[in-house]
Amino acid sequence: MSLRTPLGRVLGRGSAGEGVGHWWVQRVTAVALLPLTAWFAISLLSHSLQSYEVMRGWLGQPYVAVPAILLVLTLALHSKLGVEVVVEDYVHGTAAKTVLLLLSTFVHVAAAVAAVFAILVLALQ
Amino acid sequence: MNSRPLSPHLGVYKFLYTMALSILHRITGVAATFGFLAFTWWLMALASGPERYARAMHLLSTPIAKLLLVGFTFSFVYHFCNGIRHLVWDTGRGLERVQARRSGRAVIVAALVLTALVVWLGCAAMAPGVAP
Numbered sequence: 001m002s003l004r005t006p007l008g009r010v011l012g013r014g015s016a017g018e019g020v021g022h023w024w025v026q027r028v029t030a031v032a033l034l035p036l037t038a039w040f041a042i043s044l045l046s047h048s049l050q051s052y053e054v055m056r057g058w059l060g061q062p063y064v065a066v067p068a069i070l071l072v073l074t075l076a077l078h079s080k081l082g083v084e085v086v087v088e089d090y091v092h093g094t095a096a097k098t099v100l101l102l103l104s105t106f107v108h109v110a111a112a113v114a115a116v117f118a119i120l121v122l123a124l125q
Numbered sequence: 126m127n128s129r130p131l132s133p134h135l136g137v138y139k140f141l142y143t144m145a146l147s148i149l150h151r152i153t154g155v156a157a158t159f160g161f162l163a164f165t166w167w168l169m170a171l172a173s174g175p176e177r178y179a180r181a182m183h184l185l186s187t188p189i190a191k192l193l194l195v196g197f198t199f200s201f202v203y204h205f206c207n208g209i210r211h212l213v214w215d216t217g218r219g220l221e222r223v224q225a226r227r228s229g230r231a232v233i234v235a236a237l238v239l240t241a242l243v244v245w246l247g248c249a250a251m252a253p254g255v256a257p
Contacts, residue, residue, distance in 0.1 A: 118171065
């Protein structure tokens with residue numbers, strides 16, 4: 001006999017009204033990424049990528065750095081949620097699944113922090 | 126291992142064109158994750174100063190890197206276009222078989238055209254010694 005309450009048994013299993021959270025955030029970030037990625041690609045490719053000065057001057061501007069930070073944070077979250085779905089669908093062993101999900105979380109958080117840090121260095125130096 | 130139902134049974138369906146596009150959406154999504162990591166590496170190189178950045182750009186200018194960049198471009202652009210298709214589906218529209226096939230073809234054409242456009246712009250932006 002389990003001593004857990006009925007609420008404790010359903011929380012986190014999709015039947016407590018939070019089941020669509022993951023799905024919904026994936027869509028919200030997708031919508032946000034449409035203008036952010038389109039803007040970034042067009043703006044980036046209209047500058048000379050070979051020139052360090054040009055790239056630094058471009059990305060360091062406040063009105064470029066702020067949307068660029070929004071882009072990398074949104075991208076990291078969307079990517080993390082997407083990888084989670086793929087791992088959960090195709091990796092069935094509990095150990096392998098747990099390790100991959102942990103690894104994905106660490107890599108995504110580290111990449112997001114590194115990307116934001118790099119943009120801030122360019123903008124604030 | 127427990128006996129709860131496992132989600133996608135890849136072997137039990139007849140292979141369909143729309144199914145290939147759906148699988149491609151996931152593959153390109155995973156590829157885009159690696160693209161995001163490469164992009165972060167490029168940002169860190171830029172923040173680390175002119176020498177590091179020159180080395181990164183030198184590495185990105187090798188034939189293998191250029192081929193990978195074209196591949197990542199198609200991968201990303203496809204995921205972008207097909208993502209719009211998925212968002213439209215989420216509103217309950219365009220789910221009929223004829224509509225789904227037609228929008229699938231539109232996504233492939235749009236992805237190829239946009240890839241060509243981005244590669245063309247990218248070649249200009251990557252050209253050495255050009256100051257805009």
